[in-house]
Amino acid sequence: MTEEVQKLVNKGVMLPLMEEFYTIQGEGFHKGTAAYFIRVGGCDVGCHWCDVKESWDAELHPPTPIGQIVENAAEYSKTIVITGGEPLTWNMDPLTKMLKAQGMQIHIETSGAYKLTGTWDWICLSPKKMKLPTEAVYKVANELKVIVFNKDDFRFAEEQAAKVNENCILYLQPEWSKREKMSPLIVDYVMQNPKWKVSLQTHKYLNIP
């Protein structure tokens, strides 16, 4: 990457783009809704069960002008999901400003581990034990989606729920490889603690991206 490109990436005017695809939001509050996904490369949170490890190394994904990203998105949908990698690795102000100017509804999937930038219509916060969210993101998250890999994640979920704002919707989502073991425990937990709801990765059951 040239120094010039690196500068533009640092400003969020170019972003390492891994993939873009039009699909159905599979998870959380907006599951079932058609949306255009923009997957930005780069993440150093390091979840051992991450289902997109190919996203981690930003250098593997071409720095792409945000104008080009927005132009592609506009052809498909008014609902845009920015995911990654960890999108908050980068300054999301320029991209979200440009999407908003096109009248888009913009959602983010984030661990919240880095500074909250960008203007969002919906924030899905999926906190990770290794790198906890910033205080700022707890205040504005619209949904909290805790991944349940083992029993300790119920404790972690309650700890995180105590930190979010009172309007935040609470979800427990089984880690995909542990779904057979953890889903029944999640079902029992939600019946015992009905402030929580179940979230499944429904796109994986539907065999869509």
Ligand SMILES: C[S@@+](CC[C@H](N)C(=O)[O-])C[C@H]1O[C@@H](n2cnc3c(N)ncnc32)[C@H](O)[C@@H]1O
């Ligand atoms: C790949 S991450 C990218 C966005 C951001 N880095 C984050 O973790 O929120 C998108 C969503 O998938 C969830 N996820 C990742 N791997 C998963 C797995 N193996 N099983 C269930 N959910 C998973 C994450 O917790 C997050 O909610």
Ligand SMILES: Nc1nc2[nH]cc(C(=O)O)c2c(=O)[nH]1
């Ligand atoms: N269909 C679909 N829904 C999703 N919701 C969150 C996803 C993500 O990887 O951020 C995702 C994804 O990868 N595909």
Ligand code: SF4
């Ligand atoms: S924070 Fe998100 S992208 Fe990063 S390793 Fe964890 S699940 Fe994967």
Ligand SMILES: [Mg+2]
């Ligand atoms: Mg995914």
